[in-house]
Amino acid sequence: MASILPPGIDNATFQKILQELSEIVGETNLSRDGLSGSLEGPHGQRTYGDAYVLQPENGRDPSAAIRPSLVSEVQEIVRLANKYKFPLWTVSRGKNLGYGGTAPVVRGSVILDLHRMNKIIEVNEEYAYAIVQPGVSFFDLYNYVQEKKLKLWPSCPAIGWGSVLGNTLERGFGYTPNGEHTQQQCGMEVVLPNGEIVRTGMGAMEGSKTFALFKGGFGPSIDGLFYQSNLGIVTQLGIHMTPAPEHYMTCEVSVPKEDDLPFLIGTISDLMRRNIIQNSPSVSNVLRQCFFSRDPKVAELISPYFGKGCIPENILSEAQKHMSCGFWKAQFALYGTLEIVHASWLAIERNFSKLPGVILWRKEATHRAGDFLTTTDVGPEEIPHSGIPTLDPLQLLGYRGPGGGHTCFSPILPPSGRELYAWYLTAKQRTIDAEFDFFADFHVYARYVIAIELVVFAPAEGKRCDELYRHLLEDAVQQGYSEYRTHVDYMDTIAGHFDFNKGALRKYIQALKDVFDPNGVVSPGKSGIWNSSISNGI
Ligand code: ADP
The missing domain is CATH 3.30.43.10 (Uridine Diphospho-n-acetylenolpyruvylglucosamine Reductase, domain 2)
Structure with a gap:
């Protein structure tokens, strides 16, 4: 039985x-x-x-x-x-x-x-794209490019063992200039819930030579129907990659005070709208910087609080003083030719130097001018701006107790920095009240911020973490925001936030679900999508 x-x-x-x-x-x-x-x-x-x-x-x-x-x-x-x-x-x-x-x-x-479906179907160096099956990991794609010595830098998220296709469908992201994976996706093959196979975009043409080149195809585009969805099972996906640049510079900008966040974010997003910064900067707070510091004095300061509520703010201030770092640090990179990278850095210096106490740091790749860079010329970094995959961040997860884990609270906010700061202050207080640490993992884009709060918890703290999450969500909704991605426990709740015109969008998707999956066999409940016959639906 x-x-x-x-x-x-x-x-x-x-x-x-x-x-x-x-x-x-x-x-x-x-x-x-x-x-x-x-x-x-x-x-x-x-x-x-x-x-x-x-x-x-x-x-x-x-x-x-x-x-x-x-x-x-x-x-x-x-x-x-x-x-x-x-x-x-x-x-x-x-x-x-x-x-x-x-x-x-x-x-x-x-x-x-689908992890056994792990073929890299094609990598095209000239046009910088790959077509992959679901089981292909970021490590697999990176290793393939290295073995064949291709002049390509595939994107990779913070942890490299996930699926290129799965991460893209979840609207995940990496850190190269092609790191916004849904924007780089081009062409899909999908098994529909009735077993039929569909190819999207130009792939819908028999024998197409432009499957992974032009996303649009002819007529309505349906690729978006399969993101965070249960309307099909994606079995192939095309993804664009960054061509290996001629020159590369890793950059950091730190601002001294907590309330300098609006300046930092507003300046970054403005530079992104002007294409001076090309990849998404990752912004961390002092707490996160403490965990990535290799200084034993920092560990000595914070470790007595592990597993006992949260690390107090006065201890974090002491650690900040000791590390001589800013309260917030943005990490990103510049890609291009020597001339472009140097000119972009000058613009970055000029814009950020307006703030007293700002700390600017950069490291340039050294290689023969005119050659294309391999990622091995650059080496692994804390954040994979060059796309080199790693599993290192997993080490963080055990600090509150053995078997520890994490969840992410992931609201989408406008990119001025003002809204982010107001949201952050409430979220931080909620986190302290719940006796957890606030890990900032903010990702800045030209027109939005994914304000990820990473909550690390020990197995016995799951229930308290769930309570914190609900509070964070209530506060965010009151401020007019919701999440871009969520844990399976909250999918109906988040889907319920998208309620314009009595939930017209959700009803439209449900109608598609009823037509294409009348028995509701593919991932029922994914992203709050249910058949109309199911009572816990809309
Ligand atoms: P990763 O290993 O990259 O983290 P997962 O395999 O965990 O990705 O997939 C994340 C989510 O994306 C799944 O829970 C599922 O909802 C969706 N997903 C993953 N693969 C597919 C697929 N091939 N077709 C449709 N949806 C998928």
């Missing part, structure tokens, strides 16, 4: 389903209980589900997991799901850790784990 069953399926039927799933992919690629077979998680585990549980009462455990390696197998699996009406939950590599990992919204869903 299976311990967890898909909703509405009895044990005898489930055993029949498992038998038929096994016939599609072979027994070794089926986990009959979801307790093994995933890629290795942050604590070395290979079980499916959420590694960092916030609401244990939801019990978001899967009933089983299946790992196809072919598109035709994916088609057979969705057809079987329709035959027996059981829910699947799609993941590519399942590393969406701060947002629920591989945990489904609906308990008892069968995880459709």
